[in-house]
Amino acid sequence: xxxxxxxxxxxxxxxxxxxxxxxxxxxxxxxxxxxxxxxxxxxxxxxxxxxxxxxxxxxxxxxxxxxxxxxxxxxxxxxxxxxxxxxxxxxxxxxxxxxxxxxxxxxxxxxxxxxxxxxxxxxxxxxxxxxxxxxxxxxxxxxxxxxxxxxxxxxxxxxxxxxxxxxxxxxxxxxxxxxxxxxxxxxxxxxxxxxxxxxxxxxxxxxxxxxxxxxxxxxxxxxxxxxxxxxxxxxxxxxxxxxxxxxxxxxxxxxxxxxxxxxxxxxxxxxxxxxxxxxxxxxxxxxxxxxxxxxxxxxxxxxxxxxxxxxxxxxxxxxxxxxxxxxxxxxxxxxxxxxxxxxx
Amino acid sequence: xxxxxxxxxxxxxxxxxxxxxxxxxxxxxxxxxxxxxxxxxxxxxxxxxxxxxxxxxxxxxxxxxxxxxxxxxxxxxxxxxxxxxxxxxxxxxxxxxxxxxxxxxxxxxxxxxxxxxxxxxxxxxxxxxxxxxxxxxxxxxxxxxxxxxxxxxxxxxxxxxxxxxxxxxxxxxxxxxxxxxxxxxxxxxxxxxxxxxxxxxxxxxxxxxxxxxxxxxxxxxxxxxxxxxxxxxxxxxxxxxxxxxxxxxxxxxxxxxxxxxxxxxxxxxxxxxxxxxxxxxxxxxxxxxxxxxxxxxxxxxxxxxxxxxxxxxxxxxxxxxxxxxx
Numbered sequence: 001x002x003x004x005x006x007x008x009x010x011x012x013x014x015x016x017x018x019x020x021x022x023x024x025x026x027x028x029x030x031x032x033x034x035x036x037x038x039x040x041x042x043x044x045x046x047x048x049x050x051x052x053x054x055x056x057x058x059x060x061x062x063x064x065x066x067x068x069x070x071x072x073x074x075x076x077x078x079x080x081x082x083x084x085x086x087x088x089x090x091x092x093x094x095x096x097x098x099x100x101x102x103x104x105x106x107x108x109x110x111x112x113x114x115x116x117x118x119x120x121x122x123x124x125x126x127x128x129x130x131x132x133x134x135x136x137x138x139x140x141x142x143x144x145x146x147x148x149x150x151x152x153x154x155x156x157x158x159x160x161x162x163x164x165x166x167x168x169x170x171x172x173x174x175x176x177x178x179x180x181x182x183x184x185x186x187x188x189x190x191x192x193x194x195x196x197x198x199x200x201x202x203x204x205x206x207x208x209x210x211x212x213x214x215x216x217x218x219x220x221x222x223x224x225x226x227x228x229x230x231x232x233x234x235x236x237x238x239x240x241x242x243x244x245x246x247x248x249x250x251x252x253x254x255x256x257x258x259x260x261x262x263x264x265x266x267x268x269x270x271x272x273x274x275x276x277x278x279x280x281x282x283x284x285x286x287x288x289x290x291x292x293x294x295x296x297x298x299x300x301x302x303x304x305x306x307x308x309x310x311x312x313x314x315x316x317x318x319x320x321x322x323x324x325x326x327x328x329x330x331x332x333x334x335x336x337x338x339x340x341x342x343x344x
Numbered sequence: 345x346x347x348x349x350x351x352x353x354x355x356x357x358x359x360x361x362x363x364x365x366x367x368x369x370x371x372x373x374x375x376x377x378x379x380x381x382x383x384x385x386x387x388x389x390x391x392x393x394x395x396x397x398x399x400x401x402x403x404x405x406x407x408x409x410x411x412x413x414x415x416x417x418x419x420x421x422x423x424x425x426x427x428x429x430x431x432x433x434x435x436x437x438x439x440x441x442x443x444x445x446x447x448x449x450x451x452x453x454x455x456x457x458x459x460x461x462x463x464x465x466x467x468x469x470x471x472x473x474x475x476x477x478x479x480x481x482x483x484x485x486x487x488x489x490x491x492x493x494x495x496x497x498x499x500x501x502x503x504x505x506x507x508x509x510x511x512x513x514x515x516x517x518x519x520x521x522x523x524x525x526x527x528x529x530x531x532x533x534x535x536x537x538x539x540x541x542x543x544x545x546x547x548x549x550x551x552x553x554x555x556x557x558x559x560x561x562x563x564x565x566x567x568x569x570x571x572x573x574x575x576x577x578x579x580x581x582x583x584x585x586x587x588x589x590x591x592x593x594x595x596x597x598x599x600x601x602x603x604x605x606x607x608x609x610x611x612x613x614x615x616x617x618x619x620x621x622x623x624x625x626x627x628x629x630x631x632x633x634x635x636x637x638x639x640x641x642x643x644x645x646x647x648x649x650x651x652x653x654x655x656x657x658x659x660x661x662x663x664x665x666x667x668x669x670x
Binding site for chain 1: 503504532533535536537539543561584588601603605606610613620
């Protein structure tokens with residue numbers, strides 16, 4: 001396990017075709033005006049269409065076998081970005097390249113193939129499983145449709161998927177409500193893996209679980225990574241989990257990537273003021289009776305984000321330039337990118 | 345510790361369901377001193393919330409406090425009538441819930457709700473009550489409290505709503521606050537802000553706190569003492585740094601081992617096998633024994649909470665004593 005980690009760290013800076021590449025991804029959600037709204041606008045009422053820039057011009061590439069942790073607070077666009085990467089949601093602008101080819105330009109069998117290669121595991125194991133389907137159908141339906149198994153081989157195929165996710169195959173005729181939270185999350189994992197993906201997007205997949213169950217699921221993720229050579233985009237607000245699992249960490253704030261770096265680097269030498277304050281806010285089990293460090297203020301509404309650097313109203317180091325100019329994401333050390341004017 | 349604000353002795357809260365008796369809290373004892381913070385830690389279903397609800401008298405049917413004493417300044421709360429309890433609740437004992445919308449009425453303005461709370465327990469003029477609400481909102485870090493008083497709950501963000509709920513709990517300067525996972529639903533930076541405020545308040549006002557949570561990292565920085573619950577019982581208690589650095593009970597040991605930051609990066613986490621047992625028809629003896637790597641045949645016999653070293657108790661006959669000896 002640790003040997004494969006070392007390897008992926010060692011090859012970290014060798015240019016190699018990434019498995020997934022995001023180029024200038026932007027996702028906007030628009031609330032169109034209804035008839036009354038349009039009428040009121042014509043009559044001079046100060047109403048306009050509301051646009052949320054959930055994801056704003058994000059570039060990211062993920063190499064084969066890498067675990068990338070995507071961190072941010074609620075409303076920062078991390079889940080939206082995850083959905084775009086998983087192919088569930090089309091981007092408003094920008095391109096998603098799958099092994100160098102634009103997913104949007106693929107057709108027919110190729111497009112289907114690309115979609116199957118990336119699967120998603122969701123946060124809420126209670127809401128992401130159809131309560132009226134038996135476990136064997138939840139897990140086996142998609143592989144059957146896509147021809148990965150046949151009617152005859154269905155039972156063996158499903159058994160194998162369940163066993164791999166740590167579930168007893170004799171339970172496959174049960175319904176989701178008969179399982180505990182941790183077991184349900186395993187069903188979600190078995191479902192995602194049943195279509196033989198190479199790339200998994202885990203959106204807060206352990207956030208709803210108890211600590212002891214969370215450890216079991218995290219260990220399962222690491223085992224599967226080693227066994228099946230999987231690549232992960234691991235979305236979480238829990239820095240402890242991300243630190244433990246990821247090779248590289250990407251920090252988002254209000255739709256933009258503010259910093260990305262290899263795991264050790266970011267936890268040892270965080271550069272962006274937001275990352276620094278985020279790290280100091282995390283409660284640590286090693287800490288005793290300490291003063292909790294605080295960032296002032298809250299995340300502004302994404303409907304009306306502040307100009308310039310989105311973080312400037314909360315930043316202790318903000319100066320005039322931060323209020324007008326958006327800082328570019330620049331490399332400050334090998335593999336370490338940060339978007340802050342303090343870096344010059 | 346001579347004059348404890350709260351002393352819970354052998355508390356038993358059972359739920360009489362159609363499927364049988366669920367012993368959600370089964371013999372819980374702990375003490376909270378004046379101005380002290382007790383972290384009550386456990387996973388879902390361990391009975392930590394029901395313990396909190398039992399103290400403040402909010403256990404609903406089919407649940408009932410069937411045994412034990414809840415001594416608040418020496419007065420047994422379990423024996424009080426509903427009316428006497430109402431006089432205490434919100435006045436000398438307050439509760440903060442995980443979801444602030446459980447405290448707040450969505451169709452009333454904040455000032456209406458807060459002033460109502462003040463007037464329920466003290467005879468002051470409307471204007472004085474308003475003044476007190478304004479001051480309390482300012483105290484929990486809400487900017488421009490005068491204007492915010494006129495807002496409705498939906499106009500606040502999640503973190504601000506939780507601050508309002510905390511302010512309501514603080515209105516009467518209670519001697520004891522029971523906080524049930526109040527920062528679980530919040531972002532880390534907001535959680536940090538709330539924890540800082542709460543810590544400041546506990547120090548400045550001498551209020552005792554019971555902080556119920558599943559997150560060991562939160563209590564590590566906040567609490568003085570910690571009580572770990574498993575399947576309706578306290579399995580270990582003691583001063584925070586002792587329990588977290590040298591856990592005695594195998595469950596506490598495993599729980600701390602499961603925290604990712606306690607493990608080497610990339611290595612498999614030390615996990616506890618299996619899952620929490622159903623509280624229905626829990627066999628006698630140690631409830632953790634089916635998941636425990638130290639369990640022996642003797643563990644099937646009932647085990648009491650024992651004082652193992654000075655000020656530290658654990659409900660285990662095979663504790664990790666080597667940690668304490670070292």
